[in-house]
Amino acid sequence: MYYHHLGKIPRKRHTQFRKTDGSLYYEELFSTEGFSDNSSLLYHLHPPTEIVKVEDAYSVAPRIVSTGQLKHRSLIGFNIAPKADFLESRIPVLVNNDCQIQLAAPQQSLRNYFYKNADADEMLFVHKGTGTLRTMYGNIPFEYGDYLVIPRGTIYQIDFDTTDNRLFIVESYHPIEFPKRYVNKQGQLLEHAPFCERDFKVPMQLETHDEKGEFLIKVKKQQQIYPYYYRWHPFGVVGWDGCNYPFALSIHDFEPITGRVHQPPPVHQTFDTRAFVVCSFVPRLYDYHPLAIPAPYYHSNIDSDEVLYYVDGDFMSRKHVEKGQITLHPGGVPHGPHPGTIEKSIGAKETYELAVMVDTFKPLFLTQEALAIEDPDYFKSWLP
Numbered sequence: 001m002y003y004h005h006l007g008k009i010p011r012k013r014h015t016q017f018r019k020t021d022g023s024l025y026y027e028e029l030f031s032t033e034g035f036s037d038n039s040s041l042l043y044h045l046h047p048p049t050e051i052v053k054v055e056d057a058y059s060v061a062p063r064i065v066s067t068g069q070l071k072h073r074s075l076i077g078f079n080i081a082p083k084a085d086f087l088e089s090r091i092p093v094l095v096n097n098d099c100q101i102q103l104a105a106p107q108q109s110l111r112n113y114f115y116k117n118a119d120a121d122e123m124l125f126v127h128k129g130t131g132t133l134r135t136m137y138g139n140i141p142f143e144y145g146d147y148l149v150i151p152r153g154t155i156y157q158i159d160f161d162t163t164d165n166r167l168f169i170v171e172s173y174h175p176i177e178f179p180k181r182y183v184n185k186q187g188q189l190l191e192h193a194p195f196c197e198r199d200f201k202v203p204m205q206l207e208t209h210d211e212k213g214e215f216l217i218k219v220k221k222q223q224q225i226y227p228y229y230y231r232w233h234p235f236g237v238v239g240w241d242g243c244n245y246p247f248a249l250s251i252h253d254f255e256p257i258t259g260r261v262h263q264p265p266p267v268h269q270t271f272d273t274r275a276f277v278v279c280s281f282v283p284r285l286y287d288y289h290p291l292a293i294p295a296p297y298y299h300s301n302i303d304s305d306e307v308l309y310y311v312d313g314d315f316m317s318r319k320h321v322e323k324g325q326i327t328l329h330p331g332g333v334p335h336g337p338h339p340g341t342i343e344k345s346i347g348a349k350e351t352y353e354l355a356v357m358v359d360t361f362k363p364l365f366l367t368q369e370a371l372a373i374e375d376p377d378y379f380k381s382w383l384p
Contacts, residue, residue, distance in 0.1 A: 001038065001247060002187060002197055006138050006206045007239025013041055030244055032151065032175050040242025042136065045210050046232040052214055053229040061223035062092035062100065063368040070330050074378035075370055077103050077309070077324035078166065086110035086158060087218065087225070090169060093370040094307060094328060096362050098275030101307060102169040103324075110158045113216040114234055117152055120171035120220075123271065123278065124148040125251075125356055127311060127324065129165030133158055136237050137245045138203030145251045145311075145354075146201070147270070149176055151244055155217060155234045166324060168309045170358060174273040187243075194255045194270075201248035209233035251311070251354065256284035261292050265357065276304075279357040283313065285350050295345035298336030304359045305330050313352040320381075327378070328364065339384050 010017040017025045026047050031039035075093055082105035083089040089106040100120070109131070126146045133140045133148055135156040142148055150156060182193035189196050211233040219226045249270070257267040268279035286294040306329040310321050329335040337345075366374075 005241030009239040038244040040244045042240040045236040050231040055227040057224040057226045062095045064365045072379040073328040074375040075326040076373045079373040084108045091369045094364040100171040104167040107163040109160045116155045116219045118221045121176045122150040123170045125168040127166040131160040138206040146248045150246045179272045199253040207235045209235045251280045254280040260289040276360040281355040283352045295337045295342045300334040305364045307358040309356045311354040313354045
């Protein structure tokens, strides 16, 4: 992300920064990949290291049912049952050593404890619900269609406005970044990028709590949750600056790239990692060559698994798609439009589809929870 700052900070980093009583604020470097990538400097009222109690860890490892599969799958995502607690509501359905894809339907705000994922960057796509992401960096309001990108190690809570919430979540063990072709060497988004800095929602309201007690932070590390109790409120930050912080980007602000003939999926790319990409399929005009076929051609994604999460609208290449449905097309076998959709697309002027795609470079494994919501006959859906 680009440089941003909030609150009070000293003129130079790593120098004395004192309170009105003469005591020092406590500086913390928050960085990715050691000291070699994006970082921010946070200034705390109290040391962020004072732990008063640690409880026993418990496992949240996904229950994988198979270490290999080569079958088209479809999961009915809204069949994941709502749960009150935010962490308990997060259900892994597709996983590998690079990422976890989860579904969640939390009914209550996360307010009675704090959460920190020390393993992974998180991308929370808001399918249903509105509210506020509250972090040590400040607050970000969110709504339907927002991607919430939360760097690993960020301490946060979430306020939901209602009990009817649906999230599509990707945990990435590699930093979530923008595609390199979208940015110049200084990090500015280029003119051909499908979104720009004006589209981002960044932390704007900094909460500074000077509170002493026992504040529970549930820390995720290596598929375990570690309950840590800290002496000081984790939102005791008076100011910060840098390029490593959470932000939101709405899928509705993604500006589609179109052409005379069908454009390949990379034109829909939104985020990039070393192990997978995220794409946004949004309402757009169809191809305008006089003989164009707007529906995608059949393709063999030999080197990647393709996951599509259907959000809204009428997806032009699929039949019988419902909101919250997930399809998995594994690398190694071809896939493409359902029967009849190619001819149906000819002459059409636009599409109103809305979907999120995750293409992983290594195979994904299904969990027990995924099998419980699977449509077992999906692989037959290409039969006439």
